[in-house]
Amino acid sequence: ATEEENVGNVKRQLAKLFEVSLRTIVPDEPEVEPVVVACAGKFGDYQCNNAMGLWSKIKGKGTDFKGPPSVGQAIMKNLPKSEIIESCSVAGPGFVNVVLSKKWIAKSIQKMLIDGIEKWAPQLQIKRAVVDFSSPNIAKEMHVGHLRSTIIGDTLARTLEFSNVEVLRRNHVGDWGTQFGMLIEFLFEKFPNIEEVNETAIGDLQAFYKASKQRFDDDPAFKERAQQAVVRLQGGEPKYRNAWLKICEISRKEFHRVYERLGVHLEEKGESFYNPYIPGVLKELSDLGLIEESQGARVIFLEGFNIPLIVVKSDGGYNYASTDLTALWYRLNEEKADWIIYVTDVGQQQHFDMFFKAAKRAGWLPTDDALKPKVTHVGFGLVLGEDGKRFRTRSSEVVRLVDLLDEAKDRSKTALLERGKAEEWTEKELDQTAEAVGYSAVKYADLKNNRLTNYTFDFDQMLNDKGNTAVYLLYAHARICSIIRKSGRNIEELKKTGEIVLDHTGERELGLHLLQFSENVEETCTNLLPNVLCEYLYNLSEVFTKKFYSNCQVVGSPEETSRLLLCEATAIVMRKCFNLLGIEPVYKI
Numbered sequence: 001a002t003e004e005e006n007v008g009n010v011k012r013q014l015a016k017l018f019e020v021s022l023r024t025i026v027p028d029e030p031e032v033e034p035v036v037v038a039c040a041g042k043f044g045d046y047q048c049n050n051a052m053g054l055w056s057k058i059k060g061k062g063t064d065f066k067g068p069p070s071v072g073q074a075i076m077k078n079l080p081k082s083e084i085i086e087s088c089s090v091a092g093p094g095f096v097n098v099v100l101s102k103k104w105i106a107k108s109i110q111k112m113l114i115d116g117i118e119k120w121a122p123q124l125q126i127k128r129a130v131v132d133f134s135s136p137n138i139a140k141e142m143h144v145g146h147l148r149s150t151i152i153g154d155t156l157a158r159t160l161e162f163s164n165v166e167v168l169r170r171n172h173v174g175d176w177g178t179q180f181g182m183l184i185e186f187l188f189e190k191f192p193n194i195e196e197v198n199e200t201a202i203g204d205l206q207a208f209y210k211a212s213k214q215r216f217d218d219d220p221a222f223k224e225r226a227q228q229a230v231v232r233l234q235g236g237e238p239k240y241r242n243a244w245l246k247i248c249e250i251s252r253k254e255f256h257r258v259y260e261r262l263g264v265h266l267e268e269k270g271e272s273f274y275n276p277y278i279p280g281v282l283k284e285l286s287d288l289g290l291i292e293e294s295q296g297a298r299v300i301f302l303e304g305f306n307i308p309l310i311v312v313k314s315d316g317g318y319n320y321a322s323t324d325l326t327a328l329w330y331r332l333n334e335e336k337a338d339w340i341i342y343v344t345d346v347g348q349q350q351h352f353d354m355f356f357k358a359a360k361r362a363g364w365l366p367t368d369d370a371l372k373p374k375v376t377h378v379g380f381g382l383v384l385g386e387d388g389k390r391f392r393t394r395s396s397e398v399v400r401l402v403d404l405l406d407e408a409k410d411r412s413k414t415a416l417l418e419r420g421k422a423e424e425w426t427e428k429e430l431d432q433t434a435e436a437v438g439y440s441a442v443k444y445a446d447l448k449n450n451r452l453t454n455y456t457f458d459f460d461q462m463l464n465d466k467g468n469t470a471v472y473l474l475y476a477h478a479r480i481c482s483i484i485r486k487s488g489r490n491i492e493e494l495k496k497t498g499e500i501v502l503d504h505t506g507e508r509e510l511g512l513h514l515l516q517f518s519e520n521v522e523e524t525c526t527n528l529l530p531n532v533l534c535e536y537l538y539n540l541s542e543v544f545t546k547k548f549y550s551n552c553q554v555v556g557s558p559e560e561t562s563r564l565l566l567c568e569a570t571a572i573v574m575r576k577c578f579n580l581l582g583i584e585p586v587y588k589i
């Protein structure tokens with residue numbers, strides 16, 4: 001990447017300088033990767049940790065160096081001159097500490113204010129990515145597991161999109177399984193005239209699913225018919241296909257309402273989409289000698305797993321694995337994605353590990369995970385109730401997503417009313433804010449945890465206006481906006497004419513943190529960890545309040561212009577973080 005392309009990323013810019021320096025020490029090493037980390041200590045802002053590693057490479061080979069500290073000294077001395085760096089020092093076993101130039105920090109922020117935050121977008125070596133997320137199953141209710149997938153997947157997609165990756169947002173809905181046999185048969189029983197079927201006639205699709213399952217379990221004749229219905233559906237008989245379409249349509253509408261409320265956009269390519277491609281793909285795998293016969297089924301044996309991957313069941317039907325192998329094939333060959341990301345609960349890990357491995361054996365994917373195209377399973381933990389068990393309703397039913405969202409909105413509206421907003425605001429403002437705050441609270445409570453850990457769903461906690469919550473962050477942002485508004489100054493004008501100065505430690509600390517936006521977004525993308533971005537955002541608001549705002553008077557001070565620009569930069573970065581997390585900012589509090 002060129003200089004211009006990495007403007008936002010401090011770590012990368014420093015790494016480039018260190019790379020030059022490292023090469024002077026080991027000119028014959030083709031590649032030494034500079035290791036630069038942010039360190040926020042009293043010795044510096046960043047640190048290069050290559051000295052010890054280099055020493056172990058060169059010692060005993062007639063070098064003049066006497067040990068890691070002297071290698072560190074040389075790394076420091078050979079650094080090219082740069083406006084980025086104020087000063088350097090070497091500590092301990094050759095750590096090179098860097099203090100950034102506050103002039104340069106100020107200049108970089110000022111540039112962002114003029115050019116826009118997009119200039120701070122990370123540059124990834126990825127052109128097109130598939131993010132496979134949400135992916136509920138037709139006729140079954142979306143539950144909190146799908147909520148996690150939807151929220152995490154949307155954030156990852158947004159972050160990649162911001163980083164200029166073309167993202168195919170895929171809803172891999174479960175619309176093609178044996179459950180359709182019983183659903184269709186049940187539908188025929190209930191509605192002899194299929195034209196009468198619509199959402200209101202069927203009512204609750206989950207209840208419909210349950211009733212048909214009951215029928216399936218209770219009546220062998222029904223079961224028999226249901227099994228035949230699957231065959232007839234898969235054989236393409238119009239009557240069956242039509243019924244299937246109706247059921248999918250109703251389900252889809254329900255999913256859509258949730259997506260709309262969450263502001264999530266997705267493109268549906270369900271399991272059924274890949275069905276016609278399965279025979280061809282399986283033939284390819286079979287020709288490669290990967291598929292074997294085992295107990296009537298067709299399977300792929302994979303090293304390191306104690307069960308084989310079943311790709312054709314003993315009854316001749318396809319399954320989850322045949323569909324996923326085929327979808328992968330399609331995404332690689334037809335959609336030409338170079339990174340394919342799957343967001344599901346960790347419980348499905350083995351399924352992904354297995355078909356990823358099969359794809360490697362088929363030569364579809366490189367065996368070296370560092371090479372492209374890449375595939376990644378983004379697993380997440382469970383949502384727990386306050387009793388520490390899997391989140392359920394009191395009658396131990398699966399929690400319905402829509403009910404959760406309703407409650408989040410209601411509770412945040414109550415909080416607004418308690419704060420006397422009914423007098424100040426119109427009903428519409430109340431409603432919109434309650435929605436923005438309520439849904440944001442649900443999203444943020446999910447995203448702020450490392451996705452692999454289980455977390456407890458707790459409305460009181462997530463709607464608290466103190467601590468690490470969306471409510472707190474939204475208020476912090478609104479307060480910053482009101483500081484700017486109340487100053488009465490024209491901020492757009494100031495961006496062009498004003499200058500940022502970082503003489504106070506509070507100003508400098510805030511400036512540095514703002515500048516670290518880019519490397520945090522990049523880490524969020526590369527490691528697919530939304531909590532990294534949440535942590536960055538929370539710290540930003542803490543640094544703003546505790547280090548900057550409580551020590552540096554803004555309005556009415558001699559530094560007013562510079563400090564207003566810092567407020568504006570903070571608000572912009574916070575809003576970008578909100579945007580990447582799917583959170584809608586509010587301006588009135």
Ligand code: ARG
Pocket residue numbers: 132134135136137172173174324327342343344
């Ligand atoms: N429908 C599945 C479920 O509800 C998730 C599908 C995930 N995507 C995939 N390509 N397997 O658990």
